[in-house]
Amino acid sequence: MAEVRLNAIKKAFGPVEVLHGISLDIASGEFVSLLGASGCGKTTLLRIVAGLESVTSGSVEIGGRDVTALPPEKRDIAMMFQSYALLPHLSVAENVRFPLRMRRIGTLEEQREKVRDALETVQLGHLAERRPNQLSGGQQQRVALARAIVSRPEILLLDEPLSNLDARLREDMQVELIEIHKRLGLTTLFVTHDQEEALSLSDRIVLLNKGAVEQEGGPREIYTHPATGYASGFLGAANLVAAEIFDGAEGPVARLEDGQELNLPVEEKLRGPVTLALRQEDLALSGGEGAGLKGSVRTRVYLGARNRYVIRLGGGEVRILAPHDLEFERGDAVRVTIDPARIRVLSRDERP
Amino acid sequence: MTMTDRAENTLLILPGLVLLVLAFFVPIAQMLVLSVAGENGPTLAHFQRFLSDPYYLNVLWRTVRLSAIITLICALIGFPLAYIMAHVSARARLWLVIMVILPLMTSVVVRTFGWMVLLSRSGLIPEVLRDMGLVGRNFSLMQTETAIVVGMVQVLLPFMTLSILGVVTRIDRRLEEAARTMGCGFLQTLRTVVLPLSAPGIVAGSLLVFTLSASSFVTPNLLGGSRIQVLAASIYRSVTQTLDWPFAAAQAVILFVGILVLLMPYARLSGRTNG
Numbered sequence: 001m002a003e004v005r006l007n008a009i010k011k012a013f014g015p016v017e018v019l020h021g022i023s024l025d026i027a028s029g030e031f032v033s034l035l036g037a038s039g040c041g042k043t044t045l046l047r048i049v050a051g052l053e054s055v056t057s058g059s060v061e062i063g064g065r066d067v068t069a070l071p072p073e074k075r076d077i078a079m080m081f082q083s084y085a086l087l088p089h090l091s092v093a094e095n096v097r098f099p100l101r102m103r104r105i106g107t108l109e110e111q112r113e114k115v116r117d118a119l120e121t122v123q124l125g126h127l128a129e130r131r132p133n134q135l136s137g138g139q140q141q142r143v144a145l146a147r148a149i150v151s152r153p154e155i156l157l158l159d160e161p162l163s164n165l166d167a168r169l170r171e172d173m174q175v176e177l178i179e180i181h182k183r184l185g186l187t188t189l190f191v192t193h194d195q196e197e198a199l200s201l202s203d204r205i206v207l208l209n210k211g212a213v214e215q216e217g218g219p220r221e222i223y224t225h226p227a228t229g230y231a232s233g234f235l236g237a238a239n240l241v242a243a244e245i246f247d248g249a250e251g252p253v254a255r256l257e258d259g260q261e262l263n264l265p266v267e268e269k270l271r272g273p274v275t276l277a278l279r280q281e282d283l284a285l286s287g288g289e290g291a292g293l294k295g296s297v298r299t300r301v302y303l304g305a306r307n308r309y310v311i312r313l314g315g316g317e318v319r320i321l322a323p324h325d326l327e328f329e330r331g332d333a334v335r336v337t338i339d340p341a342r343i344r345v346l347s348r349d350e351r352p
Numbered sequence: 353m354t355m356t357d358r359a360e361n362t363l364l365i366l367p368g369l370v371l372l373v374l375a376f377f378v379p380i381a382q383m384l385v386l387s388v389a390g391e392n393g394p395t396l397a398h399f400q401r402f403l404s405d406p407y408y409l410n411v412l413w414r415t416v417r418l419s420a421i422i423t424l425i426c427a428l429i430g431f432p433l434a435y436i437m438a439h440v441s442a443r444a445r446l447w448l449v450i451m452v453i454l455p456l457m458t459s460v461v462v463r464t465f466g467w468m469v470l471l472s473r474s475g476l477i478p479e480v481l482r483d484m485g486l487v488g489r490n491f492s493l494m495q496t497e498t499a500i501v502v503g504m505v506q507v508l509l510p511f512m513t514l515s516i517l518g519v520v521t522r523i524d525r526r527l528e529e530a531a532r533t534m535g536c537g538f539l540q541t542l543r544t545v546v547l548p549l550s551a552p553g554i555v556a557g558s559l560l561v562f563t564l565s566a567s568s569f570v571t572p573n574l575l576g577g578s579r580i581q582v583l584a585a586s587i588y589r590s591v592t593q594t595l596d597w598p599f600a601a602a603q604a605v606i607l608f609v610g611i612l613v614l615l616m617p618y619a620r621l622s623g624r625t626n627g
Contacts, residue, residue: 052529072532073540085530089548102535102544147534157533 002063002076002154002187003028004049009058011044011211018044019211021058026204029185033198036208037234042191043159045208049189050079050157063154073102078153082160084144086132092143093119093128099151118150119143121180138169145177149184156186162197174200195235199223207231229346232277238344239278239318245271245345254345256314260293265340270347277344283320284337285309287328292335297328311336380608387601398602408586412606415583416614418497419566422504423512426561427554429505430512434553435546437513438520449517453510460507464574467503468494471575495577503571508564512557519553520546555621566611583607 004026011019018041026032034042047053049060051072059068067075078099086095093115100111119125122142132140141161148156158177162170178201181188192198198205199219206216207230214234215227226232229240243254243262251266254276262276286292295313302324309320309328313336320336328334388394402408437448455463470476471493481487493499523546531541569584576582581589583603590600 050533052532071537072529073535073537077533079530079533081526081530083524083526085524085526087527087531087545098531098544099534102531102540151534 004155004187004189005061006045006049007059007061009045009048009060010056011041011048011053012056017056017211019048022208022211022213023058024206024213024216026187026189028187031181031188031190031201031203033190033192033202033205034208035192035195035198035205035234036214038193040208041211042193042208046079046157046159046189046191049155050077051075052079076154077157078148078151078155079157080144080148080159080161082163084132084140084161084164086140086143086147088132090132091128092124092130092132092135095132095143096147096150099147103151105151114150115146118146121149122146122176138165138173141165141169141173145173145180149180149186152184152186154187156188158188158190160191160193163192163194170197177201199235207234209234226277226344229275229277232279232344232346239280239283240346241276241278241314241316241318242273243276243314244273247271254343256293258313258315260314262293262338262343263340264343264345268345270345273348275346275348277346278318278338279342280308280319280321282338282342283318285311285320285322285326285328286335286337287332288335290335292337295334295336297330297332297334299330300328309334383601383604383608386598387605389598389601398599399606401599402602402606408603411581411583411586412610414497414580415566415607416610418500418504418572418582419562422501422508422565423558423562425501425505426509426512427558430509430516430557431547431550431554433509434513434516434520434550435542437517438523449514452513455506456510460570461574463507464503464571467499467506467575471499471502494575495579497576497580499575500572500580500582503575504565504568507568507571508561511560511564512554515557515560516550516553519550523549551621555618559615559618562615563611567607 004024006022006024008021008023009019010017010021022041022045024032034045036042044053048055049062051067051070051074055068059066061067062075062077087098090098096115096118097111100106100114105111106114115128116125119128122145124139124142124146127135127139127143132143135143141164144161148158162173165173174197181201190198190201202219204216205219205222207214207222209230215222215231217225222231223235226235226238232238233240241256243256245252245254245264245268247253248261248263250263252264252268252271254262254264254274256262284292293313295311295318297309298312298317299310301308301310303321304324306324307322307326309322311318311320311334318336387398388396390397402412433448433452437445437452440448468475471478473490473492473494475493478487478491478493482489482491493502527545527549528541531545532538536544567584569582569588572580572582573585573588576585584607587600587603587607590596590603
């Protein structure tokens with residue numbers, strides 16, 4: 001276990017700079033997610049920590065030691081690859097023992113003991129003698145996890161390890177990862193493009209956008225208080241609606257492009273043209289006349305437990321998650337209401 | 353229209369089968385028959401003569417030994433070369449492939465004469481060695497086993513390199529990276545990951561190189577001279593100089609069976625790594 005410190009990491013591939021000076025501190029035992037869309041540089045950053053990629057400038061410290069110039073084998077890390085990267089010519093047990101053997105950790109007997117423990121941890125003790133190609137994707141993934149934790153590395157690096165699993169297995173593995181992290185307390189850096197995964201697993205989320213840190217913070221903080229338009233768009237798939245704020249009789253009022261008005265909390269300080277971030281699950285839908293913004297149903301998507309509606313509103317469109325028993329048809333006139341406290345107001349220049 | 357798939361397949365395979373039988377099995381059968389031909393019916397006298405004469409046993413041993421050395425050297429050069437070829441850009445790889453197969457594009461005789469020029473007493477290599485004071489005045493590499501090995505390695509290296517290249521390019525690059533993150537240095541990664549996974553290519557290349565070098569004739573004959581005979585050259589002499597065709601056939605059978613016996617475990621090995 002050790003802390004990780006990234007100092008102003010820059011990385012360029014040829015003339016293209018993909019990381020623009022990223023600094024990040026990860027405390028010992030912390031579980032940090034690098035979240036971002038594909039191409040944001042999150043995997044490159046992880047590979048830099050692993051030593052598989054060099055930096056153009058900046059430095060990497062692990063446990064207070066500058067490891068920027070060290071090759072991967074000289075860093076006390078373990079990495080789990082998206083493709084698992086199990087060695088096909090070795091059995092499951094030999095795969096898990098591999099880091100112990102290469103790093104010369106313990107005697108043969110101790111190594112076997114550790115391999116047994118690690119395989120028990122991921123509930124694969126009975127498959128120790130199989131070859132990787134005889135296992136299912138989920139089992140291979142567990143073997144890769146066992147191999148990553150067996151040597152108790154200072155840093156555990158996970159590169160989208162769950163993205164090749166089907167939905168059910170992915171949920172199981174999320175739970176397992178949380179438990180293993182709690183039990184072993186390994187400093188963990190986790191790369192994902194899946195916001196739900198990041199929210200459920202992490203102590204802290206670092207949202208990357210185009211090679212720079214967009215926002216970082218705890219899952220709850222980053223979800224409820226996205227700092228920028230990009231953050232609110234990425235987390236929770238918020239609706240971004242253009243509006244203009246002026247002072248009304250009872251406080252600030254937002255006027256949408258079609259002239260409809262929405263009361264905002266009195267604390268709101270911004271005036272003038274803004275962007276409102278409205279979360280899908282915060283918007284409530286009702287039929288007929290009543291309070292709220294007027295809109296009409298454009299599409300309904302059946303999701304099982306819920307329906308997703310696309311509503312024409314305020315000169316644009318918003319998406320709304322509604323209970324499954326609420327049924328509207330295309331073209332129906334509806335009312336959309338929202339708790340003013342749940343509205344996030346972003347100044348225009350923050351729009352992505 | 354009522355022809356079944358099976359009948360259709362048989363019909364399609366027929367021309368190839370006929371060619372194979374005519375061009376391959378008939379000559380081998382003929383060779384087998386000829387090798388036991390005697391004046392009074394079948395005899396094993398030719399084999400006896402070969403196996404009881406130290407001269408011929410020495411020729412056989414030299415053939416096997418040189419082939420093994422050539423195979424080993426080809427593997428030692430071919431594996432790193434193939435690894436490098438697999439890891440450079442596509443453009444550089446193309447140039448390397450061309451360089452590797454260039455020797456195959458020239459006639460074996462011309463190429464061997466080239467080596468004769470380089471290796472003879474007044475040739476470039478012995479001269480340089482002499483100038484450096486490493487060897488005596490009369491040093492020559494011609495008509496030595498070294499010359500045979502050098503000449504043969506050049507000819508056979510492409511077979512080894514390309515066999516290994518085919519396998520190495522298909523190894524997932526992530527496996528090497530994973531090994532590095534698990535504490536392997538570069539060379540250790542080569543040894544523990546790349547080498548085992550390249551085994552099928554190395555086995556296939558070795559089979560090719562060993563077989564080709566054990567049965568090769570022109571290069572050993574020109575570079576080794578008449579004193580250093582290999583089996584193929586000995587067969588040639590029996591056919592053209594002593595006109596002892598049955599004895600030549602017996603030697604050919606011994607070469608044939610010898611290679612077969614040596615290669616059997618190898619083939620099984622490659623079968624296992626593939627399965």
